[in-house]
Amino acid sequence: MPRPAADPAKAAHTKALRQQAGRWLKTAREAAGLTQAELAERVGLRYYTFVSQVESGLGRLPIETQGAWAEALGLEPGDFAKTLLRYYEPELYRLLFGAEAAGQSVTSPSPALRVQPGRAAG
Secondary structure, three states: OOOOOOOHHHHHHHHHHHHHHHHHHHHHHHHOOOOHHHHHHHOOOOOOHHHHHHHOOOOOOOHHHHHHHHHHHOOOHHHHHHHHHHHHOHHHHHHHHOHHHHHOOOOOOOHHHOOOOOOOOO
């Protein structure tokens, strides 16, 4: 069965959300005092260009790597994953956490950006 043609409006919305997620991740990386290369090394990436791609909205973090990214950034893994879910899968986020939660601005600062007590930011 062929896949239906992509909805241009939905594709544009998805692209905008990925770009917002990238800006959020960049802000978290900068708050942790890390360069893209340092973050890449901490999460076990061979090339830092993946960090650049994610921060520019061209890619997204695979679920299986989100815990490592959260730890490298000094963030609470659950909050980190929940924040990314708001950007990457807004409908799933709405189903899991309710319409009120989904209506919150995903561009507002997230509690996940706060470095956890006892964790080094850099």
